[in-house]
Structures are given as C-alpha cells and as structure tokens.
Amino acid sequence: MLLRRLQLRNHRNYAHLDLTPGPGVNLFIGDNGQGKTNLLEAVAMLALSASPRTRRDNEVVGPVAAATRIEAEVESGGIVIELAIALTVEGDRARRVIEVDGVRRRAFDLPGHFRVTLFWPDDLGLIKGGPELRRRFLNQMLVQVEPGYARALAGLKRVLEQRNSQLKRMAAGDGGGDVLEAWNEELIRIGGEVSIARARAVQELEPVAARCHSEIASGERLEIEYLGPPANVAEAVHNSLAEDLRRGSTSIGPHHDDLRVLLDGREARAYGSQGQQRTAVVSLKLAEAALVAQRTGERPVLLLDDVLSELDGERRSALLRQVAGAGQVIITSVEAGPFPPELISSARVWTVSGGEISTCG
Amino acid sequence: MPQLPEPLERLIQELSRLPGIGPKTAQRLAFHLLRADRQRAESLALAIGDVKARIGYCERCYNIAEGSLCAICISTRRDASLLCVVESALDLLAVERTSEFNGLYFVLHGVISPIDGIGPDQLHMPQLFDRVRSEGVVEVIVATDADIEGEATAVYLQRALIPLGVTVTRPAHGLPVGGDLEYADELTLARAMAGRRSF
Ligand SMILES: Nc1ncnc2c1ncn2[C@@H]1O[C@H](COP(=O)(O)OP(=O)(O)O)[C@@H](O)[C@H]1O
Ligand SMILES: [Mg+2]
Ligand SMILES: [Zn+2]
Numbered sequence: 001m002l003l004r005r006l007q008l009r010n011h012r013n014y015a016h017l018d019l020t021p022g023p024g025v026n027l028f029i030g031d032n033g034q035g036k037t038n039l040l041e042a043v044a045m046l047a048l049s050a051s052p053r054t055r056r057d058n059e060v061v062g063p064v065a066a067a068t069r070i071e072a073e074v075e076s077g078g079i080v081i082e083l084a085i086a087l088t089v090e091g092d093r094a095r096r097v098i099e100v101d102g103v104r105r106r107a108f109d110l111p112g113h114f115r116v117t118l119f120w121p122d123d124l125g126l127i128k129g130g131p132e133l134r135r136r137f138l139n140q141m142l143v144q145v146e147p148g149y150a151r152a153l154a155g156l157k158r159v160l161e162q163r164n165s166q167l168k169r170m171a172a173g174d175g176g177g178d179v180l181e182a183w184n185e186e187l188i189r190i191g192g193e194v195s196i197a198r199a200r201a202v203q204e205l206e207p208v209a210a211r212c213h214s215e216i217a218s219g220e221r222l223e224i225e226y227l228g229p230p231a232n233v234a235e236a237v238h239n240s241l242a243e244d245l246r247r248g249s250t251s252i253g254p255h256h257d258d259l260r261v262l263l264d265g266r267e268a269r270a271y272g273s274q275g276q277q278r279t280a281v282v283s284l285k286l287a288e289a290a291l292v293a294q295r296t297g298e299r300p301v302l303l304l305d306d307v308l309s310e311l312d313g314e315r316r317s318a319l320l321r322q323v324a325g326a327g328q329v330i331i332t333s334v335e336a337g338p339f340p341p342e343l344i345s346s347a348r349v350w351t352v353s354g355g356e357i358s359t360c361g
Numbered sequence: 362m363p364q365l366p367e368p369l370e371r372l373i374q375e376l377s378r379l380p381g382i383g384p385k386t387a388q389r390l391a392f393h394l395l396r397a398d399r400q401r402a403e404s405l406a407l408a409i410g411d412v413k414a415r416i417g418y419c420e421r422c423y424n425i426a427e428g429s430l431c432a433i434c435i436s437t438r439r440d441a442s443l444l445c446v447v448e449s450a451l452d453l454l455a456v457e458r459t460s461e462f463n464g465l466y467f468v469l470h471g472v473i474s475p476i477d478g479i480g481p482d483q484l485h486m487p488q489l490f491d492r493v494r495s496e497g498v499v500e501v502i503v504a505t506d507a508d509i510e511g512e513a514t515a516v517y518l519q520r521a522l523i524p525l526g527v528t529v530t531r532p533a534h535g536l537p538v539g540g541d542l543e544y545a546d547e548l549t550l551a552r553a554m555a556g557r558r559s560f
Contacts, residue, residue, distance in 0.1 A: 158509045165475035179473060179480055182517035186509065 001115050001298050002075040002328050003043060009069040010062040012038040013355035021330065022348040025323060027339065028332045029360070030352030036332035037120065039352065040303045042070050043330065044118050046083050047144060047300075049098060049110040052118060052136075057087050058094035068094075074114040077298060081113055108150035111143040115296065117289040119319075120305035126284060127268050127277040131258035138198050138259070141288050145295040146201075152193040159186045160250055168248045184237050187253055194254040195228040201291065202226040202259065209280075209287035213263075216279050216314045223262040224284075229253055282315050286322055299327040308338045369395065421492070423468040423485060425450050433457075433466060440464045442499040446489065446518060448472055448506060452542045456504060459551035464502075467492065472510040473517055481517070489518075493525050500528040502557055506542050519560045530557040 008017040013035050030036050037053070041060070044052050051060055061068045066089040074081050082101050087094040098110050118140065126133055143150040163183040170176050206224045213222035229252055230236040236252045244251055261268040261280055268280050292300040302323065308316055308331065316338065323329050324343065332352070336344060349360045365373070369391060377387035394402050418424070419431035426432070433439060443464025447453050453466050469484040481487070493501065503518050505511035519529045533556035542550070 155509050159513075162475050162510070162513070169475055176475075176480060178521070179475065179517060181520060182473065182513045183475075185516045186513045189512075190509075 001301050003072060003114070003301055003330075004075055004080065005073040006043065007069075007071040008042055009067075009071075010064045011042050011068050011070055012060055012062055014038060014042075015062060015064050015355060017355075017357060019357060021328065023328055025329045025331065025343060025347035027336070027344065027347045027349045028330070028352050028357070029334070029336055029349065030332070031334060034352045035355045035357075036352050037305055038355075039357070040118065040120065040305045040330065040332060043072075043301070043303060044116055045070055045085055046072050046074070047111060047114050047116040048140060049085070049096075049107045049143075049150070052140065056093070057096055058089050058092065061087055061089050061094060072114070076114065083110070083114060085110075108143075108154050111150045112145070112147065115144045115292055115298070115300040116303050117141075117285065117292060117300045118303045118305070119285045119307050120303075121307060121310060123285060124278060124281055124307070124310060126281045127261055127272065131256070134259040135255075135257055137284065137288070138201060138257075141291065142197055142201055144300070145292055146197045148193065149197050152190055152197075155190045156187075156194055156254065159183060159190055160253065160255060163187060164249050167244050167250070171245050171248060184234075187250065188233050188237060191229060191233065191253045195257065198254065198257060199226050199228055204291050204294070205284065205287045208290045209283040212286050212318060213279055213283035216282065216318050217263075217276065220276070220279075221262075221264050222280060222283060223265075225260040225262070227258040227260055229257070278311060279315055282311065282318055286318065289322065299325075302327065302329040304329065304331045306332050306334065309333060309335075418468075422466045423470060424453055424466055438463075442497055443502070444493065444498045444500070445502045445504055447504050447542070448511065448514075449543070452504065452506075455543050455545065455547075455550060456554065459547055459554055461551045461554040462502075464500075469505070469514070472505060472514045474510050481521075484514075486518075486521070490521065490525065493522060493527055498527055500530060502530050502532065502554070504532050504542060504554075523560075528559060530559050532557045
C-alpha cells in the first residue's frame with residue numbers, strides 16, 4: 001500500500017499542499033501547532049472516509065473558502081487509484097462528496113481502497129480510557145479489511161436512532177410496540193454483523209499482540225477478551241424493554257462493546273502501571289498493522305504521529321523495528337532526537353511550518 | 362446582492378423548494394424561464410395546474426390515478442391473488458417495466474421511520490391489511506428498498522401479514538445492497554422478482 005501523491009486544498013491550516021512522499025520512511029519535523037497532525041488526519045480520512053479527530057466534518061475546513069478538497073493517488077497491489085474527498089460547508093455541517101477514480105461513491109464504500117494504521121498520542125489512552133476508544137480501535141481497523149463492515153456500522157447507528165426514537169414515542173404513550181419489534185429484529189440482524197466481525201478480529205489480534213507484548217515486557221502474558229452483546233441477544237433485547245423505555249435508549253447492542261486486556265491474568269486497565277499499559281498499546285497497534293497485512297496481503301501505510309517521543313526503551317525499539325521493515329511509513333515529530341541515525345539517513349525528511357511542507361537536506 | 366423584482370424572487374423561492382434544487386440552480390432555472398417565450402412558460406404552469414387538478418391517488422392501492430382507481434386496479438387481466446408492496450409510485454413503475462409481475466400493488470408512499478413520525482397508519486397499512494383479508498390475496502411481495510428503513514418496514518409487514526394466512530416474500534438478493542429499487546436496472550429487478558423468497 002502506497003500513498004504516491006497527496007493534494008490538499010484548504011484542509012485546516014493547509015491552504016494548498018502538493019506532496020509526493022517516498023515509498024519508505026517519511027519523517028515530518030516541525031514545532032507544535034504547525035500542521036503535523038493535520039497532515040496525518042487528511043491521510044487517515046482517505047482510509048476511513050471521516051476524520052479520526054472530530055465527528056464534525058466542517059471543523060477541518062480552513063479559512064480560505066467554505067470548502068475542502070483532499071485528493072490522493074494511491075497504489076495497491078500494483079494498481080493506481082485516485083481518491084478524493086470534497087467537503088462543502090452547509091450551515092453547521094459539511095456535505096461530503098467522495099470519489100473513487102472520478103466516480104461518486106457513498107461514504108461507506110471508500111474504506112478498503114487505501115489502508116492505514118494510525119498511531120497517535122490519543123491511542124496511548126487505549127487501555128486506560130473509556131470503552132469508546134477501544135471500539136474506535138476495532139472500527140478503524142475493521143472498516144478497512146472487512147467488506148460490508150463500514151456499511152453495517154452506519155446501519156447500526158441508524159437503527160439505534162430509529163429504535164430510540166420509537167422508545168420515546170412509546171414512553172410518551174403513543175403505542176407502537178409492534179413497530180419496536182421490527183426495530184428489535186433490525187438491531188439483532190445488523191448488530192450481529194458488527195459483533196461477529198469484532199469477535200473474529202479479536203481472535204486474530206490476540207496471538208500477535210501477545211507475542212509482541214511478551215518480547216517487550218520479558219515474558220509478560222497479554223490476553224484480549226472481546227466483551228460483546230450477550231449470547232442470546234434476542235432474549236436480552238426483550239428483557240431490557242422496561243429499562244430501555246425508561247431511559248429512551250437502547251441498552252443491548254455492539255454500541256456498548258468493550259475489550260478487556262489482561263496482563264498475567266490481571267486487568268490492565270485497573271492494575272497495569274503506565275509503562276505496562278503503554279506496552280500493551282504498542283502491542284495492540286502492531287497487531288492491528290499485522291492483521292491488516294495478513295488479511296489483505298499488503299502492509300498498510302503506518303502513520304505515527306508524535307508517539308515515538310512519548311515512548312522509551314523497548315517500546316520505542318519495538319515500534320522502530322516495525323518501521324524499519326518494508327513499506328511506507330509517515331512519522332511526525334517535534335525533533336529528530338528519538339530517531340536512530342541509520343533511520344534518518346534512509347528516510348525522506350521534511351519540515352512542517354505554518355501549513356507548508358518543504359524538503360529538508 | 363441587489364434586490365430582484367418580487368415575482369422573480371418568488372419564482373426562485375418556489376423552485377428552490379423542489380427536491381435536488383439548490384439556490385443556484387433555482388436562480389438559473391428562473392432566469393431561463395424569464396428568457397423563454399411566453400407560450401412555453403405558460404404551458405409549464407398549465408401542466409403543473411393540470412397535474413394537481415386531474416391526478417390523485419387510487420383509492421385501492423394509492424398508485425397515481427386519473428380517476429378514483431388507477432389503470433392497474435381497473436384492468437381485468439391482473440392476478441388479484443398477488444400483491445406487491447412498494448415504497449413509491451416510481452418503484453411501482455420500475456416493477457412494471459420488468460414485465461415479470463402481473464398482480465396488483467399497494468403503494469406505501471414512504472417507510473416506517475419513527476424519527477420522522479412515520480408509522481403504519483401514515484403508510485395506510487390498516488387499509489393494506491383489510492385488502493389482504495377481504496380480497497383473496499395469496500401472496501404479498503414486499504418490495505421495499507434494501508436500506509435500513511426499507512428492511513425494517515419489510516420485517517414489520519412480514520410480522521403483521523403472516524397471521525393473516527398469506528405467504529410473504531421478498532424479492533431475491535441481487536438487488537444492490539442498501540440500494541434503491543427505483544435505480545435497479547431492469548434485468549436485475551426482473552431476476553429479483555422472479556427469484557423472490559419467503560422470509
Ligand atoms: N479548520 C482550521 N482552519 C485553519 N487552521 C486550523 C484549523 N484547524 C486547526 N487549525 C490550525 O492547525 C494548527 C494545529 O495543527 P496540528 O496539525 O494539530 O499541529 P501539530 O503540528 O502540533 O500536530 C493550529 O495552528 C490550528 O490553529
Ligand atoms: Mg500534533
Ligand atoms: Zn390502484
């Protein structure tokens with residue numbers, strides 16, 4: 001997987017960018033607030049179709065105009081594809097138009113054409129933070145490798161909106177238990193698609209993450225458990241009716257999923273030190289990249305945003321070993337300090353300043 | 362922007378209320394009509410008036426109709442034991458074009474959508490169930506779209522219709538997933554109708 005060319009128009013602080021990254025390691029150095037994360041965000045949007053940084057598309061639109069365009073030429077399996085995302089501000093939201101090779105596509109049909117594994121400071125909270133971070137971790141990986149997953153996720157969101165709306169109508173005395181039954185079936189059907197994909201992914205992730213973690217943390221045993229909807233979903237949905245009516249929301253479904261990470265049999269979230277948690281995060285991220293490569297036969301583009309400076313010792317080395325392997329990597333950092341000289345000498349080095357990027361040396 | 366004469370402003374307003382027409386397109390259309398000769402413009406106005414005056418909905422199936430019943434319900438050559446439920450009159454046309462189907466229809470004019478306040482009553486479903494009970498219907502084909510609301514509507518109909526003793530089927534897969542019936546090509550839709558399956 002290769003990003004051959006990236007063009008930005010009015011994306012955040014990039015008024016205009018035309019970038020041709022190299023096929024190996026690309027290092028972007030710049031002070032804080034210069035546009036390093038913005039750059040990776042744009043690249044990630046081409047893989048995920050939405051920003052991993054914000055739910056509100058219009059936030060990325062820069063000051064030059066009421067529209068943003070992100071365009072790329074990517075290469076996958078020897079085939080070159082052109083991808084484009086155009087955002088136009090309409091009131092407090094943005095209209096999104098997506099094109100693959102010049103043909104308009106729905107948002108959920110974009111992922112899978114270009115694949116990345118993004119690792120940025122937010123991810124350092126993957127173990128410690130709330131369950132939505134861990135669901136996002138699974139989602140970002142699965143939309144790129146599991147056909148139909150992005151569509152199922154969008155469908156699940158819609159089903160929940162509709163079902164919750166029906167619950168509120170019923171609570172207000174409008175009747176409609178028979179209509180709710182139809183939405184229950186949809187919840188179970190589409191929720192099932194999502195949780196089957198997640199359960200399978202976790203099974204594939206575990207051995208790779210465990211191996212990696214054990215290498216960094218001298219033999220510590222990592223396990224991952226998928227905490228999905230109960231086995232008998234239909235019954236659980238049925239039994240939750242009274243509570244759902246009271247709360248006006250849906251208590252059973254993959255929108256409450258979580259991952260439990262265990263280190264030597266103890267819950268990492270509660271008992272792990274910061275160092276142990278970070279090792280587990282690095283291991284999960286490396287396992288993610290490995291799963292994408294395994295499923296698609298092609299390594300995803302690695303996007304490492306300012307994380308090397310946050311890591312030390314064996315954790316940094318493990319990540320750097322991965323970086324040194326074949327494939328394209330885009331790394332940002334405030335300074336070149338954390339990188340070994342042999343990496344810098346083989347990398348393409350760029351400087352980022354005030355939304356402009358120039359080659360360095 | 363300088364003020365436009367009131368009638369022109371009003372025309373732009375009206376045009377921009379149409380689906381798929383934004384303010385820019387509305388302006389272009391309005392100026393086009395302004396330039397067009399009088400006869401053309403009047404004939405458009407007349408056509409709109411006639412549609413509203415002469416075309417309504419069929420009392421039996423809610424298809425578009427010039428009188429109280431539509432051409433399909435009037436025909437004596439249709440098989441009244443087969444009933445096809447569609448979301449819109451455009452979807453009905455799409456099924457008709459396949460020539461695969463010789464039964465009667467029921468047009469919902471929408472799908473179940475609690476967010477929009479649309480439930481079985483707004484879609485005339487009680488009338489649909491009356492028809493199924495009283496007109497010797499043997500099979501109901503639920504040809505709603507394959508998107509979320511279309512599927513939920515199909516599930517609802519299936520659950521409501523089976524106790525009435527009819528077979529309920531759904532056009533076979535092959536329709537684009539998440540897709541609009543209206544946009545399915547004729548051959549795909551014909552195959553889907555021919556290969557329909559029970560729930
Ligand atoms: N929509 C936007 N339009 C213009 N500038 C923006 C927009 N969103 C963020 N920025 C600017 O981008 C800069 C932050 O860029 P970022 O990529 O996060 O920096 P860093 O190099 O530290 O990763 C800030 O200066 C911020 O003002
Ligand atoms: Mg940053
Ligand atoms: Zn009729």
